[in-house]
Structures are given as C-alpha cells and as structure tokens.
Amino acid sequence: MTELPLPVKAAKVNARNVQVYYGQNHAIKDVNIDIPSESVTAFIGPSGCGKSTFLRCLNRMNDTIVGCRVEGRIEIDGEDIYDRRVDPVQLRAKVGMVFQKPNPFPKSIYDNVAYGPKIHGLTRTKAELDEVVEQSLHKAALWNEVKDRLAAPGTGLSGGQQQRLCIARAIATSPEVLLMDEPCSALDPIATAQVEELISELRNQYTVIIVTHSMQQAARVSQRTAMFHMGIVVEEGPTDKMFTNPDDRRTQDYITGRFG
C-alpha cells in the first residue's frame, strides 16, 4: 500500500438521509455526505438545486423559516445537531455563516466584528476585544482599508468590503465550521482572490463549506466537491477527480457548461 497524498482526516460533519421540505415542496432528497475537518468542501450545482437549503441545515438556520421541515440525521463531531438537547443558538456560535448577500449590521465597523465575541463573552477586557477585532479584520483582508475608520458605519462600505466585513464578523466568533454561501458573488477579481486566499488559510483551523457558481473557484480552493442537482447529491468526491474525471454524466455536463 502506498501512502495517500493527503492524510485522511476525521469527518467533521456527517449527514444521513437528510430530507428538507418547504411546505409541500421537497427541496432536499436523501442527502448523504461526509465532510472532513480542516478542509474546504465546495457545493456546486445549478440554481435552485438546494445548495443554500442544505447549507442552512448545518447550522439550523432553517429553523427560522416558517413551514420548513428537516428530517434525517446530521451530526457534527458525532453529535446529532437536531437532537432536542442541542441549543441551536449554541450551535450557530460553533457553525458560523456568511450569507449570499452582504448583510452588515447598521453599526460601526468595529461593532460589527465585535458583535459575536460580545454576545458570547469570548473576551474579558477591551484590549482583548480590540485584538480579536483586528485579527479578524486582518484575516478577512480588510484591516488596511478600514483601520482608520473603525467607527464608521459598516453599511457605508462598498459591496465587496461589506462582504469581507461579514466574513470578519463570522470568524471573530472562532467557529469550528464556517459555511459560506457564494461569498464572492459580489466581489471584484482582486477581492475574490483575497477571499480565496483567506479560505485557503482558514483550512488550517476550520472546516469550511463553500457554495459557489464558479467552477474555477471550486477547483482553486476546495479539496472536496459535492454536486447538487434537483435536491439530490449526484456525486461527491475529491475535487481533482470531480473536475478531471467525474463519474456522473450530469456532473460532467455541468462542469463543462453544457447545462445548468
């Protein structure tokens, strides 16, 4: 037996037989997937196939949607997150999320980033909080642009800066899993490159799951890729293999741009 190129990491997230319904609409069907820790997993697939829906299952954001029902079993670190004893609020501190559309709070840049640490009591002194804010902004590649105006409102930033602010805000709570729903859809190529670099760095500490419509991006940043189609995962595996030699016809068509 030869050594595998990448050491096999323990699965962080296991999903078994996940079904999601929006009222009568069966949006996610029989999804089974294992997501290894300290890696980047990309979700790809045509619009409306359920990528965001599945992503929101992982931090129970679907709980806030009236009429949405989740069935099956999703485990993080071996613990069923839909168990009665699990507090979704606590879970979301552990599983952070960056949304498709930038949504900074109408507060100062500083307060946006400090929001999570403050409500979870992660820091004891003002100096520690300042440190966390600065670190998070550094990681999100925003520090140099905003360091002189931390008191300015976050909503006054440009769209791309706002998205990076949201990323900083999410990593300030030091989540173990970071869910990113098309984080670069509002960014220019430079900011996109910065965010991708950030994602590659985050891989060392976090489990990152990213939804993207850009095949190049998926290929660049992820180690594993899952292809969604009409609510099912049609194929899932190492990114290299998915992009060079996919098993499923639909994956091949989608990647080469023949449908979707």
Add this chain to the structure above:
Amino acid sequence: MSVGLLLLIVIAVAALGYGLGRRRALASVQGDLRRLHSLPGYYGQSVFILTAAPALLVMLAWLLIQPLVIENHVISTIAPGSIADGSSTSLVLSDVRRMAGGLDALVARSSLSEGDIAALDANSTDVRGRLAEVGVALASDVDPAVFETAKAYRLILRTALLIMTTVVVAVTLAGLFFSLSRIRPDYRARNVSERAVIALLIASSFVAVMTTVGIVCSLVFETWHFFRLYSPEGFFFSTVWNPQFRGGSDLGIWPLVWGTLYVSFIALLVSVPIGLLAAIYLAEYASKTVRAVVKPAIEILAGIPTIVYGLFALITVGPFLRDYFAAPLGIGSSSSSVMTAGLVMGIMLIPFVSSLSDDIINAVPQSMRDGSFGLGATQSETVKQVILPAALPGIVGAILLAASRAIGETMIVVLGAGAAAKLSLNPFEAMTTITVKIVSQLTGDTEFGSPETLVAFALGLTLFVFTLALNVVALYVVRKYREQYE
C-alpha cells in the same frame, strides 16, 4: 350671471377643449398614433389646462381684489356727516352692504323692478319697512345719503360682475383657441401636462405651509395683544392660576405647564413600554394567525373616541384608584387625579405606539436577523442589539406622535384629572392642563378684549412651542443615534 355659473361655463369649455384637442391631434397625423409626440389624451389635457387655468386664475384674482377696490371707492363717497356718533365707517359700510343685499332680495322676489329701485328715495318711502320684509333688519331709520350710496354700490357690483364675466369668458376662449392652434404632431403635450402636475403639487404644499404660517401669525398677534394687557412676568413667572372675570386675575402659566407635563409623562410611561413591547411581540414572535387577530384588536383602541375614554376615567378608573390606592395610603381623596388621566391616556396611546413601531420593526430587512442569528445570537439579543437600533428613527417618531397626542388631549383630562390648576407632586391630586384651560377661558359669554380670554392664545402658542421643541429634540435624537440599513 353668478360666479358659480361662470365657473361651470369655464369648466365646460375646457372639457369641450379636451375633446377637440384630442381629435385635432389625431387628425393632424391621420390617426397614425406613432407619429404623435404624446398620447392623444395628453393633447386633450394640454388644451384643458391652458383653457381652464388662466381663466380660473383671473377669476380668483378678480374676486380677491374687487372688494378692496370697490369698498375703498364706496367709503370715499360716504359723506362724513352720515357717520352718526358712536358709529364708524366700517359700521356704515356694513349697513350699505346689507341694504344692497336687501334690494337684491326684493328684486328677486319681483316686488320691485330695477326702475323702481332707481326711483326709490329714502325720504319718501319707508325703506326700513320694505327691507324688513326680506329679513334685513336695520338698527335705525335710513339716512337718505347712505341709502343712495347703497344703491350706487349695488350698481357698481353689478357692473363689476358683468365686466368680470366678460373678461373671464374672453380669457377662456383665448386660451382655447391658442392651445388648439398649437397642436402639431411634434408638440410636447406630455410635458405640458407634467408641468401642470408639478404646479398643482407645489400649490398644494404652498397651501399647507401658508395655513401653518397663518395660524402661527394669528397666535402670535393675539398673544402680543394679550401681553399689552397683562404683564409677561405675571404670565411666565407666576405660579398662581386664578382667573377672575371681573378683572384682577392671576394668570401664571406654570401650574398648567406642570399639569400638562405630569399627565403626559404618566401617559407615556404607560403607553411607550406597553406599546413597544407589544409591537416587538407582534413583529418578532407572534405567529401569522396570532398577529392577524391581535393587531386589529389593538388598533380598535385607536378608534374609540376620547370622550369615551374620559367616561371610563371618570366612572371606573378614578374611583378605583381613589378607593384602593389614594385613600388607603392617605395621599388623596379625589377621584379626579393626574394618575387617573395619565393611566387612561396611556391606554389610549398604546395603539399609536404599537401600530407604528410594529410596521417599522417589520420593515427591518430579514437579512439583519439572519446575520445576527447566524452568529449565534438569541432572538431577544437580536431584537435589542440589531432590530431596535435599526428601527430607532421610526420608533422615536411613534413616541413623538404619542407625546403630541398626550400634550394636546383635552377630554380625558377634563373628566379624569379635573379642572383645578395646581402645582403639586402628588399624582393622586386633581390638576389640569393647558388645553383644558384654553377651553374654559373661551367658553361662556366673553368678549375678546380682556386678558382672561386673550390668555387662551398665549397658552395656545406655548403649546405650539412645546410640540415644536419636542420635534426638534426628536430630530436630534434620530440624527445622532440612527443606524441606517440599506
């Protein structure tokens, strides 16, 4: 021809112009709509506007200026000898007007012809008796000279009306032909109608602003009158309110200001927390069905007339507070109290606060909530730290509306807090407010010349300054603390 009829004629001609303009525009391109600059309706509108607007403006100006000019002329013809002792030019002038009106009425009943009137002579006929027939009662016998003036005045009026009619009809027709002649396929009728809309909008806001200015001016004017009769120190620096209709009253404003602020304060203390919390529940926690029932139920409160709240205060809340709180604690024996009025007013204001705040909280985008939940915040943390700051300007607006309602409320105070002006800290004592005193100073048989009645205007102005200050403060608060979301 009367003014009303003239108005109808102008409108009718303009309406006719609309049809003609439309037709002409269509004819100018042989029915090929695409070659017209604007839709045919706009050509019609442009004719309508250019026909009606100038004519109506001329008419309005004429009607405003004519009385001034004619009455000046009439006054100059009244011989100084005709003004009896104890009378004045304006009294004589009003007699002239009434006599002219009486003569018109006589003609209308056809008991007199125009010729008869010309021959009528106050010396030989009982003019006073004839006029009394048509309901025009004159105080004394008619001075022949004044009667002649009235006859002349009547003739001048008739002539003026005739000239006005002619002029207005001429302007109408000129407008009609001018605007019709301008219709060509490339005539920008759409822009004409756009400008007319703008003019209408500006005119409307102008009316609103001018009304406010007018009200403030009249308040200021009467207040100035008041301060000529009553010293400002007595008004602003005295703590006694004790009007005497025989004169020698104390008109210190402080007991009233205190009562107003005290009652409003209690009312806001009741309505703001309850209203705001109810709004948060409705907007953030309640399910759709609960919301559909509860929101209208709360809004019904806003539809109850304040006099009914007043009765509620008088019959239920007042005695209850007296029997269960004030009397046992030994701090009051009257069922009318600041507390009664404040509580009931607070209940009245709940829907103002809750309904507006609810709409505003609902307008905060869902993405704000998602962002906060996504970071692991609980619902109440989200409300406190994200939703309320984002909704603050609107909530301040809602509270402000409630505050101005509280300051201006009268009925609940009369029935709930009584009418005794007093300076006291005890909320179980009867007190009264500025609005109640304005009413009581102006009811009854009073003439507008004594400080006791004119003080009402000074009080009104004070009230106005209050609400203005409230608005300024609120504006400042909103500017300072607003957190703007896109």
